[in-house]
Amino acid sequence: MVIPPADNHPQGLIDGKININNLLGFGFGVFFVTVILVFAVGFPNPTQFQYYVFIVVLSLAAAGVGAILPGALGIEWGGAIAGVPVVKAGGALGLFVVVLAFSPVLQTAAVRLVEPTVPVEPVALTYLQATDTGDMQKAWNLMDEEAKGLVVPNVQDWEVTYRNFRVPLGLLESRLLVGTTGMNSPTGVPIGLYRGLTYKSKFSADEGQCRAEVVVLRATQDLQWKVFSHQISPTRMPC
Structure with missing residues (x-):
């Protein structure tokens, strides 16, 4: 059996070496995911302002977690002006843009509307x-x-x-x-x-x-x- 030299092992998670920037981003994302879970329990039907705050925090959390995930992600959002995309992002920033892009869908799912008792x-x-x-x-x-x-x-x-x-x-x-x-x-x-x-x-x-x-x-x-x-x-x- 031939064992390859140690320096041929993949770098990163396998040999225990993690880029400090990725680690900080991941920790940042996990922290804000936890914050969002607490908000989801404490504020099940957020107001308009609360929703805007939640969606920004959720976008930052997605970007933080995405910073350590392998693979590539490219996002173009908002069409194009003179052939130039309005928003173009990749990696962790791409995940941030994805969450913002689906903000209306998330808002519709998160908010429960109840008919007021006062006549219109x-x-x-x-x-x-x-x-x-x-x-x-x-x-x-x-x-x-x-x-x-x-x-x-x-x-x-x-x-x-x-x-x-x-x-x-x-x-x-x-x-x-x-x-x-x-x-x-x-x-x-x-x-x-x-x-x-x-x-x-x-x-x-x-x-x-x-x-x-x-x-x-x-x-x-x-x-x-x-x-x-x-x-x-x-x-x-x-x-």
Whole structure:
């Protein structure tokens, strides 16, 4: 039997030699995996902010553990601009990117949404009363924080839109609820329970005709309905 020389043995885990950087990365990853497990038990239904913190910590944990795993990993994420990928990563950083890329899927699986006990329409009517009386600051305060910057850029643009479109309609003469819709975390918007209330609204400047007015509300783990969007049809219809 021929025994190969000792210096022909594979380097690394077999001969007990581990790169200190890989070891530190692995220890870092194991620590944060443990932290995530504790959070998963202590916060089974995280808020939006808690979820963002969890997903970043989980990404760092995956990168730390991946630093010591053998093999190669290359990631291109976000398409390309002029032939150049928006994000390109390999190795441990690639695992970090993978976790971030699947963040929406992880969030949908992690969050359990419960219907608030408070009825949705009183919240919508409180908001609509604020817009009817021109109290746009109150209306802004009733908006969902996730909608601010997404549906409505800022309070200044919100007030400009009100002055340019809502004010010319005149005073509200009547408002009748004609339909409701409901969806759970539709594509393209933040997760949550969504309820759409459609009204047939009559304004003084419309000469006896009405407009469709839709208020969409959203609720998450805080169990509170908040206004996500508000639209008034530019076209009129018979009352």
